[in-house]
Amino acid sequence: MPTPPLLHAIGTGFIIALLVGLFMYGLFMSEITMINNYTALLQYISDKIASSIRALYSSTYLANSNQSSISLNIPVEISSEKGYNVYIGRGEVLASEFPRLREREDYNPQAFYVIASTPDKKVYSISLLFQPTDLVTPLELAKGEFIVERIMQGFDPAEGYVENGMLWFCRSPIYVYERANTSLSNYLVKIEFNPSAINCTYQETVYSPTRSDVRFADSDGVSTLRYWIDRWEPSYARIWVQIPSIQPLENRTIYMYWGNPYAAERSDPEIFLFYDEFPRYNSLQELLTFSPLWNIRPVYADSYDLLSGGLLNSLLEIVNKGFLILYYNRFIMLNQYQGVLVEALGKPYSSGSKDAEYLLGLVNAGDTTQIFNETLKPVIVDPSLSLDNYTVIYGAWSIDSMGNDTFLNATSLSYVDDKGYYAIALRANPALESFPPGHEYYQILYRIRIDNSSTIRGVLITEDLNITRGFYLGLQYDSTGNVLKLLYSASRLPGYTDFTVLNSTTITSLTLPRWVILYVSVKSPGTANPEFSFQIINPDDGSMILESSGRGTTTVYQPEYVGPFAYSPNELPDPAELWFDDLLSCRYYTNLSFDARKLYIIGLSPGWEITIVDYKDVLIYDDETNTTRVEKQAVYAQNSTVDSTGIALFDLTTYPILGEVYPVEFLFYYNGELVDRIEYPGLVSGGMVLVFRPYLDYPPLIDGGLIFTTGWRGVEYYIKTQEIVDTNLRAGYNITSIGYFNQKLYYFILNPNYYNATPSNYNPYNFTYKFATNFTFFIGLMVYDSTGKGTVNLTGMYEWIRVRPFVDPEPLAQPSYLSESLSLPNPPEVKIVEYVDKIVFSSELLVDLYIIVKQDFHYVLTVVFRGRRA
Numbered sequence: 001m002p003t004p005p006l007l008h009a010i011g012t013g014f015i016i017a018l019l020v021g022l023f024m025y026g027l028f029m030s031e032i033t034m035i036n037n038y039t040a041l042l043q044y045i046s047d048k049i050a051s052s053i054r055a056l057y058s059s060t061y062l063a064n065s066n067q068s069s070i071s072l073n074i075p076v077e078i079s080s081e082k083g084y085n086v087y088i089g090r091g092e093v094l095a096s097e098f099p100r101l102r103e104r105e106d107y108n109p110q111a112f113y114v115i116a117s118t119p120d121k122k123v124y125s126i127s128l129l130f131q132p133t134d135l136v137t138p139l140e141l142a143k144g145e146f147i148v149e150r151i152m153q154g155f156d157p158a159e160g161y162v163e164n165g166m167l168w169f170c171r172s173p174i175y176v177y178e179r180a181n182t183s184l185s186n187y188l189v190k191i192e193f194n195p196s197a198i199n200c201t202y203q204e205t206v207y208s209p210t211r212s213d214v215r216f217a218d219s220d221g222v223s224t225l226r227y228w229i230d231r232w233e234p235s236y237a238r239i240w241v242q243i244p245s246i247q248p249l250e251n252r253t254i255y256m257y258w259g260n261p262y263a264a265e266r267s268d269p270e271i272f273l274f275y276d277e278f279p280r281y282n283s284l285q286e287l288l289t290f291s292p293l294w295n296i297r298p299v300y301a302d303s304y305d306l307l308s309g310g311l312l313n314s315l316l317e318i319v320n321k322g323f324l325i326l327y328y329n330r331f332i333m334l335n336q337y338q339g340v341l342v343e344a345l346g347k348p349y350s351s352g353s354k355d356a357e358y359l360l361g362l363v364n365a366g367d368t369t370q371i372f373n374e375t376l377k378p379v380i381v382d383p384s385l386s387l388d389n390y391t392v393i394y395g396a397w398s399i400d401s402m403g404n405d406t407f408l409n410a411t412s413l414s415y416v417d418d419k420g421y422y423a424i425a426l427r428a429n430p431a432l433e434s435f436p437p438g439h440e441y442y443q444i445l446y447r448i449r450i451d452n453s454s455t456i457r458g459v460l461i462t463e464d465l466n467i468t469r470g471f472y473l474g475l476q477y478d479s480t481g482n483v484l485k486l487l488y489s490a491s492r493l494p495g496y497t498d499f500t501v502l503n504s505t506t507i508t509s510l511t512l513p514r515w516v517i518l519y520v521s522v523k524s525p526g527t528a529n530p531e532f533s534f535q536i537i538n539p540d541d542g543s544m545i546l547e548s549s550g551r552g553t554t555t556v557y558q559p560e561y562v563g564p565f566a567y568s569p570n571e572l573p574d575p576a577e578l579w580f581d582d583l584l585s586c587r588y589y590t591n592l593s594f595d596a597r598k599l600y601i602i603g604l605s606p607g608w609e610i611t612i613v614d615y616k617d618v619l620i621y622d623d624e625t626n627t628t629r630v631e632k633q634a635v636y637a638q639n640s641t642v643d644s645t646g647i648a649l650f651d652l653t654t655y656p657i658l659g660e661v662y663p664v665e666f667l668f669y670y671n672g673e674l675v676d677r678i679e680y681p682g683l684v685s686g687g688m689v690l691v692f693r694p695y696l697d698y699p700p701l702i703d704g705g706l707i708f709t710t711g712w713r714g715v716e717y718y719i720k721t722q723e724i725v726d727t728n729l730r731a732g733y734n735i736t737s738i739g740y741f742n743q744k745l746y747y748f749i750l751n752p753n754y755y756n757a758t759p760s761n762y763n764p765y766n767f768t769y770k771f772a773t774n775f776t777f778f779i780g781l782m783v784y785d786s787t788g789k790g791t792v793n794l795t796g797m798y799e800w801i802r803v804r805p806f807v808d809p810e811p812l813a814q815p816s817y818l819s820e821s822l823s824l825p826n827p828p829e830v831k832i833v834e835y836v837d838k839i840v841f842s843s844e845l846l847v848d849l850y851i852i853v854k855q856d857f858h859y860v861l862t863v864v865f866r867g868r869r870a
Contacts, residue, residue, distance in 0.1 A: 035123055042084060042116040043075050043125035043830055048115045049086060050127040051863065053849060054165050055158040058313075060663035060851045060859065061136055062167065063203040068832055069850040070158070076843050078415065087115040088129070088861070096339035101126055108132065112139065130327045132806075137857050141839050144830040144862040146849060154518075155820045161217045161224070161257045168215060169259035170200035170207050170821050175814045176243065176252045177492045186245040188228075188271060188804045190258075192281060193815040195232070200819035202259060209237075209256070213263035217255045225254060229267040229857075240804070242271040246811060256815070273340065274328065274803040278310035287326075295329040301696075303793060311349060313795040316783050318831065323699055323782035325359075329691075330605050331776055332803065333670060337740030340775045341746075341806035347733040348709050349795040353826040356699075356708035357782045357796040362738040362745070363704040376594060379429050379682065380562065380585040383660040384408040387425075390563065391465060395423025404616055407449075409735030410566045411576035421571055423578065424460060426563035431587045438527040438727060442559050442587045443596035444520040445686060448540065449579035450475055453514035455567045456487060456499065457578055459518055461559045467492050469557045473518060473534055474499065481594045482506055483859070484547045486536060496569040502534065502548035515539050515581070522556050523590055530556050530584065544651045571614045582656040584587075596687040599650040601640070607644040609669040609716055612650060612684070614658040632662060652686040659683045686777045699782050704775065706736045706746045708782070708842040738777070739806045746808065766808075777803065839863045 014031070022497060041602050051071050060068045077083055087094055092109035095101045098121065101113065110132045117124030157167040176189055199208040211232040216225040216239075230238040234417040269275040274293065281287040284306040287294055302324030304314035318321030332340055384407050387399060399406055410423035431440070446459050454476060462470025472494060474487040484507045487499040517537040524530045527550035536546035563752065564580040586596045594600065601610060613638040621628050636655050640648040656662045663679035681864035684690075685859035699706055730738055746766045779801060781794040830850045839861070846866040851859050 001742060017435055021732055024788065027477050032228065037125045038118065038518065039125060041075070042118075042123065043127070045084070046086070046114045046125045046127035048074065048118070048664070049088075050129045052158065053088075053129060054115070055162065055167060057139075057515050057859070058166050059132075059157060060853065061339050062262070063169070063205070065203055066853045068849050069830075072405060072847045072849065074100075080611055080724050082120065083843045085119060085840060085842055087117065087838055088112070088863075093837045096311070097121065098124055098126070100124075104192045106131070107163075123865075135857055136491050140835060140858060140860045141837065142832045142852075142860050142862045143839075144410045144864045145833050145853075154509040155221070158823075160221050161215055161255070162222075163215070163224075163260075163263070166260055166262065168213070168257040168263075169202040170819055171221070171255045171259075172198060172819050173253050173816045174256055175816060176246065176250075176254060177812045177814075178246045178248060178250045178252070179809045182807055183248055184243070184338055184441055184805070184807065185335070185809070186242055186244060186271075186805065187246060187807075187811065188240040188242055189336065189811050189813045191237075191241055191813045192228075193237055193256075193813065193817070194235050195237050196235055198815070198817050198819060199823040200259060202821045204439050205270075205816070207261075208823050209258035211237075211267070211465065212265045213256040213258050213260045214239070215263075215266070217257060218243070219253055221255050221788075224659050226271045227266070228269050229265070240271065240287060240372055241813075259821070271839075272804050273332065273801045275800070276802075277800045278306065278798045281306055282308065293330055294326055297325045297327060299324075307795075310346070310798045311782060311795050312779070313793070314781050315791050316355075317791050318783050318785075318788040321698060321783050323359075323698070323780060323783075324794075325778045325780035327363075327778035327780075328776045328803075329603055332616055333605070333738075337807075339739060339806045339808075340803060341737055341748075342801070343735055343737040343745070344779060344798060344801040345733075345735050345828075346779075346796060346798040349797050354785050355792055355794045356710055356782045358709040358757075358795050358798075359699060359706070359778075359782055359796065360708070360736050361699055361702060361706045361778045361780075362740060362775060363778065374688060375691050376586075376588065376592075376687070376689040377432075378584050378586040378596065379432060380427060380583055380728035381657060381683045381685045382427065382583040383657045383683065384581045384583070385660065386845055389427050390425040391427075391561075392428060393424035393465070393467075395625075397564070400579075404618055405581070408564060408580040408583075409575075410564070411575040413568060413572055413576060415565060415571070415575060416493060419493055420567060420569040423576070424563065426460065426462070426465060426561040427566075427583070429559050429562045429585050429587075435587070435589060438524045439560070440525060441523045441586060441588050441590045441592065442520075442525070442585065443522075444518075444559065444562060444586075445582070445584040445596045446518045446564070447515050447581040447583075447656065448564070449581075450477055450484070451512055452477055452479055453568075453572075454478065455566055455568045455572065455576075455578065456462065456485070457521065457564070457580075459562065460565045461520070461557060461562055463558050463560045465561060471554075472499070473520060474565070474567065475516065475518070475536065477507075477512065478504075478668065482508055484788045485535070485574070485592060486534060486544065486548055486869035488534075488554060489546075494567075496567075502554075503546050505546050507545070510545075511540075516545065517656070519653075521596075522559075525556050525558050528552060532556050537653060539654045542587050542651065554816075557817075561588070565852075570653040584656055584685050584687055588683045594687060594689060596655075597651060597653040598686050599652050599684065599762050600689040601642075601648040601650070601692060602646055602689065604642045604646065604648065604668075606642050606644050606646065607670070608648070609639065609672075610642070611639050611667040611669070613637045613660065613665040613667070614655070614660075614684075615659060615662040615665070649841060657683060657685045699778075699780070700784060705747065707738060707749075709734075709735050709785070729780075739808075741806050744808070746806075830864055832860060832862055844868055 012308050022102040056068055056070050081182050091107055094113055098115055106128050107525045113463050114129050115124055116126045157169050161168045195209045201207050203781045209363055211229055218225055228240045287306055300317040300320040301324045302315040304324050314324040342362055344360050346358055370747045395410050396412040398409050398411050400409040413421035413423045416422050446456055456474040456476045457476030460472050476485045483504050485504040486502045489499045489500050491498045517539050519535040519537055521533040531551045533549035535544055551748055561584050563613055566578040584596050613634050616635045617630045618633040620631045626868055638650050640650050642648045663681050664684045667680045668676040735749035735750040744766045850863045852862050
């Protein structure tokens with residue numbers, strides 16, 4: 001062992017070495033941070049220079065100008081007393097000095113790049129300037145001398161709206177006034193102006209707005225605003241512009257741009273909450289197929305269709321007040337600041353006396369109007385409450401209780417000669433509809449209780465009660481190796497040796513007795529190569545214990561009958577107590593991908609949150625009174641959020657059936673707030689698809705607002721039971737609107753040709769009214785007078801329908817008709833001194849860049865040095 005002095009020396013040396021190491025590490029990290037900071041700043045500089053040159057190139061080309069220029073306004077230093085250099089040139093030239101350029105994905109020897117670098121070239125940034133395909137005419141590099149200071153009047157297009165590197169030469173301010181004293185988000189502001197009354201001159205060319213090149217930008221003059229052109233004529237244009245946010249009573253300036261003859265129209269109807277044009281569909285079937293947000297509700301409608309030109313037609317019964325409604329099958333949500341307006345363009349098509357041929361409604365979607373509509377439901381949902389639906393083939397069966405639940409129990413087995421002891425009970429399992437041969441897809445889910453005996457128990461699937469075409473899937477526990485086996489047999493009544501082991505696993509981690517789930521999935525049964533998957537699932541956590549799957553290697557049959565079976569080669573004690581529970585059987589077409597383990601809810605917009613809750617009677621012990629009582633309690637709950645496809649998915653593998661005792665509770669949340677609560681009165685299980693839709697009763701009785709017009713009476717308004725008939729408003733071709741804002745319903749009838757000059761008798765009606773948080777809208781046809789017999793053929797014309805945010809009064813947009821553009825009265829003149837393969841300059845220099853157009857129309861990017869910067 002070293003002496004104490006030596007140990008002291010070693011320890012001191014170690015501490016010194018550690019301190020030196022920490023100091024060097026600190027210097028290293030400091031240098032790394034500094035390099036990262038340099039790199040980021042240099043990248044900003046090279047990007048800015050490249051962007052300015054591209055704008056200069058576009059401006060020269062579009063304006064057909066010569067000697068356009070820019071003055072580079074870039075930092076002098078990247079740190080104290082540390083400058084940098086800028087390089088502009090082709091890739092093949094710059095790569096020899098900056099080898100990292102060749103490693104870029106966009107590297108091309110003939111491409112132009114901008115590089116900003118420290119003087120020692122150790123730290124540098126690279127920005128792509130032009131690929132060869134970006135250039136509409138060849139580009140050369142040169143040095144020049146002498147510059148005439150340019151004189152600028154108006155705004156600089158290089159600093160305004162840019163789209164795909166192209167500039168817009170003209171703009172005009174538009175003043176927007178918020179008048180409802182509320183905060184608005186993504187609001188659509190109506191802008192009306194005369195395109196022929198506004199223009200600007202740029203480089204001796206006069207530009208007026210066209211529907212192809214009109215654009216809108218926010219207050220900064222740069223940020224793009226989405227828009228939709230409602231109408232465009234030589235002397236009148238109406239455009240809806242979406243403004244992301246407007247504060248209460250704000251006076252806001254936005255900009256309309258034009259002056260780019262190469263632009264393409266960018267009008268976007270997606271700015272509306274909903275927009276559809278009916279003439280684009282050839283039939284109702286096509287509309288419902290290609291526009292899934294619509295749904296149809298015919299009542300006493302003998303026939304109906306959508307004809308060409310947006311004509312909705314139906315043959316309706318008069319006495320029963322038939323109607324045909326097309327409704328939006330999502331819910332429109334309100335926020336606390338703004339409402340909504342539904343607008344439709346159309347008219348009645350004939351002049352019947354007992355009809356409403358043009359119908360627009362805004363319906364409250366509260367508790368009284370929401371329903372679930374089951375589109376797919378398992379053929380069997382059996383929570384083991386009764387034996388009434390079973391045919392007992394062998395053994396004795398009963399419904400027994402265990403805890404708070406009931407189960408199907410094989411209490412004894414029947415002896416079959418040369419086979420052993422059997423218990424079999426089968427349920428008829430008819431298809432929901434007739435499937436073509438080979439086009440069926442069925443799934444079966446069954447809970448089975450296994451114990452440490454060797455009894456085989458499972459599910460029998462057969463096409464007839466004689467089991468001439470059927471197969472058994474069973475589970476057996478082998479205590480010898482603590483193994484659980486998945487067994488199969490296609491014999492009519494198999495003996496012990498007739499079962500084949502499909503798969504097995506050791507189950508040391510599972511305590512017996514216990515429940516497991518047998519899940520069967522078969523596609524195209526009865527064909528030569530059916531697909532199958534058999535799974536054993538742990539109901540505690542949904543994990544898979546065993547699986548066997550394949551294609552064409554195992555015989556499977558149609559599930560015309562399904563039920564439990566138990567088999568033992570030896571006699572079992574009486575009672576046998578072989579427990580089964582929660583049988584599900586689903587049958588679909590092969591092109592459907594639903595899963596018997598999952599519940600699907602569709603019909604709500606993305607972001608909704610749904611909670612499902614199941615209740616049962618639970619036995620409660622009271623310590624104080626030493627008594628028991630039965631109490632309704634929630635025994636299961638699960639949450640799901642509607643995804644981007646409009647589906648909320650619940651995995652019910654561990655709890656296959658809900659609603660055995662009490663209705664299932666559905667709680668609907670939006671933005672964290674409880675919006676609605678519904679109790680579903682039937683059984684709910686995996687394999688079900690519940691469509692959440694509004695339920696629309698006879699239109700004049702709806703909870704909401706309604707407008708309908710006829711060809712003989714005029715326009716009628718309904719608000720609940722209140723009716724207004726306006727005989728001055730004839731049933732013509734109108735924009736008909738129903739809006740809701742601040743607990744008021746609004747009705748508008750507008751002439752589509754004079755949207756901005758509505759006659760006085762077209763003024764809106766409004767009524768105090770309270771909507772629920774969510775609601776929907778519809779259009780349609782109806783019989784509103786039942787005095788008569790037979791049927792009436794109604795046709796209404798619908799060109800378009802749209803939904804947008806709404807407040808009252810709406811924001812006012814005033815075009816200024818003041819045009820702004822760039823004027824260069826004294827174009828600069830620059831002389832080329834020499835052509836170079838690269839442009840290089842220091843950050844210390846005052847630099848201008850010009851593009852000179854030669855006689856052969858080649859462009860020359862020319863650098864001119866104007867002195868040293870202060």
